[in-house]
Amino acid sequence: MLTKNNYWKRNLYVVWFGCFLTGAAFSLIMPFLPLYIEELGVTDHSSLNLWTGAVFSITFLFSAIAAPFWGRLSDRKGRKLMLLRSALGMAIVMVLIGFAQNIWQLLALRAILGLLGGFVPNANALIATQVPVKKSGWAMGVLATGAVSGALIGPLIGGLLADQYGLRPVFFITATVLFICFFVTLFYVRERFTPVSRKDALNTKQVFASLKNKNLVISLFFTTMIIQAAMGSINPVITLYIRDLSDSIENLAFISGVIASIPGIAALLSAPRLGKLSDRIGPEKVLLAVLGASIFVLFPMGLVSSYWELGALRFLLGALNAALLPAVQTLIIYNISHEVTGRIFSYNQALRDVGNVTGPLMGSFVAASYGFRAVFFFTAALVLFNLIYSWYMIKRQTRSSKTPSV
Structure with a gap:
């Protein structure tokens, strides 16, 4: 039976696992992203470099634009809801990326991926509101290793999967990983949060x-x-x-x-x-x-x-x-x-x-x-x-x- 004082520990390990899965999901596709862009019709060497940089960077650009909005919503509706929204949204977008037919569709979907992302910062916010202050440095350090671990193992697995099954199936596998992240968060993360109305929320x-x-x-x-x-x-x-x-x-x-x-x-x-x-x-x-x-x-x-x-x-x-x-x-x-x-x-x-x-x-x-x-x-x-x-x-x-x- 988890008490009010220690359920943050289980949350820490659960969201660590979620950060690991999202880190792995994002890095799974990195080794062959230029190859996928090539498959979509961009074959000129200089154009391929340009499009690879644009497709990679646009996710971070739109994430930066959307982050304040999601942060405001998380303070009103709760951090667990934002974790669920992020994992489910990214899973759906990954499926759509697997069906992309041209470079413009891929670019647009990568931008949407940035808009809907944010699992890791919301995980940080959730743990920050629950961990005792004297243990916050240790908790933030542990949580940081989640995404790092996933990002390390992701390229290795992604490269093996791409060689074995082809490029497009890897996006569907990545989406499956994110769906798992969604259900793990849904059933195992605990948050006591009282929603705040729009008029009572701080500007x-x-x-x-x-x-x-x-x-x-x-x-x-x-x-x-x-x-x-x-x-x-x-x-x-x-x-x-x-x-x-x-x-x-x-x-x-x-x-x-x-x-x-x-x-x-x-x-x-x-x-x-x-x-x-x-x-x-x-x-x-x-x-x-x-x-x-x-x-x-x-x-x-x-x-x-x-x-x-x-x-x-x-x-x-x-x-x-x-x-x-x-x-x-x-x-x-x-x-x-x-x-x-x-x-x-x-x-x-x-x-x-x-x-x-x-x-x-x-x-x-x-x-x-x-x-x-x-x-x-x-x-x-x-x-x-x-x-x-x-x-x-x-x-x-x-x-x-x-x-x-x-």
């Missing part, structure tokens, strides 16, 4: 007025965006950079896949431990320390002479990055009330999606203009800016909180 101005430290929370949104942009800026050049480091390498695709996956493996190992550390010494200290350490890992990536050196540094970066977003989320939890959790986490997700779109674009531009190695120097400089900005905002907030009110 945007009232939401920010209710925050304990408004300026700090807003700065954390932008910190999330910069973190995501910095992590994503490297992705477009990894394979080409590895090829430059080892001219005679035969299994380039396999080596690139391993090095691309290494940060996720490191994050799985370190996220819960760093979450506990965040609870013990404070998330603001962990955030600043990890941002500082990341600079000393990113910069040498532009100086390596072999792919195994790059892989080792990527492992260290993944272990550090595992603490960044959970630390930001924990700081947000410390400074908001349960009544606005869905809205605030949706704003944070919107800025994260903006980082997902802008990071690869910046990385590609820097690589085209100054070479592959410059991407790592640029990313290190971006993280340095984030460190200075975060340190200033945290110090400013600490100083103002110590000033007695008149």
Whole structure:
């Protein structure tokens, strides 16, 4: 029999499983998305690159647009309902993607997928409203490993399924995974929520007025965006950079896949431990320390002479990055009330999606203009800016909180 004090633990593990399934579902199709676009009639090399980038990015763009609306609705209707809406909506869209007949249909459906998504931010909001504050760092760290685990295993399974059954059936398999996520959430997630009428719901101005430290929370949104942009800026050049480091390498695709996956493996190992550390010494200290350490890992990536050196540094970066977003989320939890959790986490997700779109674009531009190695120097400089900005905002907030009110 679950009591009021411990049912959040079951919810944590159930929504972790849901995040794992949605992470796997989204990444299942990534290995062969360009092949599917080619199957839909786009065969020119430059056009294929352009359409692949557009089809991939449009999901994050529309997710950023829709996130505030879903966050507002979750604060009125409950977070479990938003989890169910997201899982079911994405499952239906995946089925339709499997029936797409041309590139424009695929682009439109990927945009709708972004509009209907949001399982992970709503999972974060649900747990944030239930977990004891002193365990929030650990809980956010554990929850972060769910989507990471799914994203790691998804490409491997997707590639095997595509080779075995063809491209279109993988979308139907992905939809089945999302339907499973829907039913697991329906039957096993528990939420005690009293719906709020539209007239009683807080507007945007009232939401920010209710925050304990408004300026700090807003700065954390932008910190999330910069973190995501910095992590994503490297992705477009990894394979080409590895090829430059080892001219005679035969299994380039396999080596690139391993090095691309290494940060996720490191994050799985370190996220819960760093979450506990965040609870013990404070998330603001962990955030600043990890941002500082990341600079000393990113910069040498532009100086390596072999792919195994790059892989080792990527492992260290993944272990550090595992603490960044959970630390930001924990700081947000410390400074908001349960009544606005869905809205605030949706704003944070919107800025994260903006980082997902802008990071690869910046990385590609820097690589085209100054070479592959410059991407790592640029990313290190971006993280340095984030460190200075975060340190200033945290110090400013600490100083103002110590000033007695008149």
